[in-house]
Amino acid sequence: MKKIRHILEVGKAINLKPEDLIMYGDNKAKIKEPFKNLNPNGKLVLVTAITPTPAGEGKTTMSIALQDALWRVGTPSLLCLREPSLGPVFGIKGGATGAGKAKLYPSDDINLHFTGDIHALTSSINLIAAVIDNHIFQGNALKLDPKRITWKRVLDINDRGLRKVRINQGKGNGVPRCEEFQITVASELMAIMCLATDPDDFIRRTKDVIIGYTYEGEIVRLAALEIEDAIMHLMHQALLPNLVQTLEGNPVFIHGGPFANIAHGCNSIIATKYALSKAPIVITEAGFASELGAEKFFNIKCRAADFKPNLTVIVATIKALKMHGGVELSALQEENTEALLRGLDNLQQHHENLSLFGVKVLVALNLFDNDFPREIELFEKEMKRRGYKYSLVSSVSKGSEGGIDYANKVKALLEEETHFKFLYDTNKPITEKIEIICKKLYRASGIKYSKKALRELELINAQGFDKLPVCMAKTPLSFSDNPQLKNAPRDFNITIREFRLSAGARFVVALTGKVLTMPGLPKVPAAVRMKEVR
Missing domain, CATH: 3.40.50.300 (P-loop containing nucleotide triphosphate hydrolases)
Structure with a gap:
């Protein structure tokens, strides 16, 4: 050994020379140029x-x-x-x-x-959120509707107390509105970081993010804030x-x-x-x-x-x-x-x-x-x-x-031949892609949509995003959307309660059951079992 x-x-x-690495002490390093000569x-x-x-x-x-x-x-x-x-x-x-x-x-x-990668992400995501609220406070030239801001603040800690909060309260602090924190790793910017092929693609995708809608219902993308270079300064390493x-x-x-x-x-x-x-x-x-x-x-x-x-x-x-x-x-x-x-x-x-x-x-x-x-x-x-x-x-x-x-x-x-194929064609309607996943992989009997989800789906289709892949948000504890149904359940329905468009990541998120984007701590967190570092 x-x-x-x-x-x-x-x-x-693996044929990496010292000059190929950015050192973080004796035990960690970053790859300096992972985008070239591939x-x-x-x-x-x-x-x-x-x-x-x-x-x-x-x-x-x-x-x-x-x-x-x-x-x-x-x-x-x-x-x-x-x-x-x-x-x-x-x-x-x-x-x-x-x-x-x-x-x-x-x-x-x-x-x-x-x-520090996740810290950089957290800072970038919250910078975007701060600039959005500041833009509204400073006159709102983009005519962003404070009730239709889709970009969420984040924290990389499970904290159920931040799932629904009121921000900008008090005189001179901006337009009061509801905010729903996510855990950092559930944010669209994390998905973009992992789906981008190089820094240019990362910037392109980041600029395409939809941060909210105007009072007239028009899309507002992150590019309108003109902060992509600031984000890149935070994210380049x-x-x-x-x-x-x-x-x-x-x-x-x-x-x-x-x-x-x-x-x-x-x-x-x-x-x-x-x-x-x-x-x-x-x-x-x-x-x-x-x-x-x-x-x-x-x-x-x-x-x-x-x-x-x-x-x-x-x-x-x-x-x-x-x-x-x-x-x-x-x-x-x-x-x-x-x-x-x-x-x-x-x-x-x-x-x-x-x-x-x-x-x-x-x-x-x-x-x-x-x-x-x-x-x-x-x-x-x-x-x-x-x-x-x-x-x-x-x-x-x-x-x-x-x-x-x-x-x-x-x-x-x-050494054996393989014949990889996708489960669905992205040109199919979103509802059909969801049905393929739910019936072929989960073995669901049917799919139900909330009224909210149907309204959101209609908007996504009208905006031309219906050809994107679907990212299912579901409990991991069951094939169903009910964590209590163990093993290999049958005769159940999947309920789609909400859709979220990730235009920068290039997928549509379908939230099922009671899945949450900000987890909470259990009765006895793992933090309690940690021993002091000496």
């Missing part, structure tokens, strides 16, 4: 997972495990991940840098301030991918971090394209499960970047499958093959979903020392019976040694 290396040594492994010929592997449970699945862990295992068997590769948001770090989930011996370094830095390493000293790019339940859930095109130019195999992950992050990876990110992925990995654990089979969290330490068998329905639906995109699929079972042998045997028996390719991965406890079979099976599948 290799040791932690100086970041210059990590870069050297030849993205590598093969692209997506890591996704079954529907998440409190037992955890380990999607990031299994992505790191694959990176380490490929290097161990002599195959250079690159891993591209999202930057963790402070919201989940201090909220329910905690950090997002792997587990055990399949982990990133330096994990605390990555989980917290890192190189944030557009550069970050280089870190695994505990075994293997290279990892971290860049961008949109949520997959309320945004498109993928790391940046800039980092992925650069990685595909530097390594024969590139691994990336998309948030949550196949019907959320993976669907958006294929239909939004790959469409924008012209990527053609070669393989998808579905991550599962015995405990998570048992939870889908009806076992409570407190009873997971008891053997229960019947529940495991029932829970495989969830895995099967995800496997079927991914097959719709024409890519090869490998199931990676994230093993733990306290898994029951009989349950593992049943899992293997069922994988063989269903004709699924699979690998048992023990990298959490054994490091890259526990992922050798995993790496070899990935390499073998990458």
Whole structure:
């Protein structure tokens, strides 16, 4: 097992010279010129997972495990991940840098301030909001209707108290209005950062953002504020991918971090394209499960970047499958093959979903020392019976040694021909695109629209944005929009309550059920469990 290396040594492994990097100490760096002389010929592997449970699945862990295992068997590769948001770090989930011996370094830095990318985004987003309110205060030459401002302020912390507030109150402070804060990683500017191909594309998309409407109902774009250069001053280094390493000293790019339940859930095109130019195999992950992050990876990110992925990995654990089979969290330490068998329905639906995109699929079972042998045997028996390719991965406890079979099976599948295809044609009406996603991936019986959503959809169609991809905002805890419907539910409807147009990101967000763009903290936040840094 290799040791932690100086970041210059990590870069050297993928032919990066010291002059190619902007150093952030000994353990972190930024890529100085990730936009030039690109030849993205590598093969692209997506890591996704079954529907998440409190037992955890380990999607990031299994992505790191694959990176380490490929290097161990002599195959250079690159891993591209999202930057963790402070919201989940201090909220329910905690950090997002792997587990055990399949982990990133330096994990605390990555989980917290890192190189300041999310801070730069937060500042940029709030600058836009401040300029909007100042413009109205200073005479409102654009005739912006304060009741129809669509740009939201942000904070990268879960804070339900900011979901609905009154701003500009008090004499001389502007026109009072309602404001709804979002978490930073749900903002359109984060999506733009991750879907832009270079700084010029970032500026183009940013100028196209719709910040609100006039009193006459006309669109007002961010370009009218003439602050794109100020935004670029804040964002110019944030557009550069970050280089870190695994505990075994293997290279990892971290860049961008949109949520997959309320945004498109993928790391940046800039980092992925650069990685595909530097390594024969590139691994990336998309948030949550196949019907959320993976669907958006294929239909939004790959469409924008012209990527053609070669393989998808579905991550599962015995405990998570048992939870889908009806076992409570407190009873997971008891053997229960019947529940495991029932829970495989969830895995099967995800496997079927991914097959719709024409890519090869490998199931990676994230093993733990306290898994029951009989349950593992049943899992293997069922994988063989269903004709699924699979690998048992023990990298959490054994490091890259526990992922050798995993790496070899990935390499073998990458030699096979793939026929990637999108799930829908963007020229179809928005309602038809939503129906395809809901019925083919979620297995919904039907789709219902609120009156508000129908009014918003009519406006989006009238404005000519009906040919954009759809970004579904939905609970990650179920195939449905009801987090209580576990495993692989049937006979349910999806309710679209609201539409939001992301003209700069080039997609239409459809909000379902009770999904929120500003999360709240749980009763016992992860922040309470943190130990003092000494």
